[in-house]
Amino acid sequence: MNRFAALIRPDGPTAAILIRLAVGAVFLAEGIQKFLFPGELAAGRFATIGIPAPGFFGPFAAVAETVCGALLLAGLLTRVAAVPMVVDMVLALALTKVPILWGGSADKPKADGFWDMAHEARTDWAMLLGLVFLLAVGPGRWSLDALLTRRASAREHRVEVP
Template sequence: MFANKGTGSLIIRLVLGIIFFVHGLQKFQGGIENTSGFFDSVGIPGFMAYVVAAIELVGGICLVLGLGTRIVSGAFFIIMLGAVATVKWSMGFVGGYELDVALMAMSLHLLVSGSSLLSLDRMMFGRAADQNNA
């Protein structure tokens, strides 16, 4: 049942997609203007809040579906790297950026390994989009 190495990637893809979808949704539901103001306060242009929230929301859905997995995972990696560099680093590892590093590692895994099982990437593009998974 778990002999296929794509099973782990599928689990990571689904969990990461849900996490980012919920965070993107939260940014819009909590008032994207508030997020924009926070971005401004840490030296990031406020409009980037809209960009990040949209990438998280739409990218989360795409990951759950397995669509554009490598591209979305790369974008998530960059978002988390930015979060660590601008806000979390000064907080230290525990209670600061440890969860961000875990999300970065998950994103990096999907960037390298591809879509895995049950993905639109694999259904639409075959093995070319998923060469590392058997």
């Protein structure tokens, strides 16, 4: 099996579609909203929380979340799309949720301590675990990755009659 085929192999249970749809829909919606409301959700928010070059990283995050969210929804290049979103979620937790443990963050100044952090991090944590699940088990049988794999397998096993 070549490396590309290994990346798109449609491992995982059929029910993996439920995780793909949940995670993909959230990323797609959040990415689109970063385009629609850049001052509140992209460059403006990134500047507030201290991310360098917010004018670059705000639109960059919007594109990444929109594209990867759509790929996850479709089950196309699922494992490839999950990797940048894992990085996105780890950064979101580290930059916006962990500071709450020590007395608030730039965008949540009144939040303080473990329980406030746990409350604020619940969606990021769920998204991260959903992504790790998709990396571990794959997109499942109801995915474009599975369809492409079945078609490629059928072409390889087709016998030509002279």
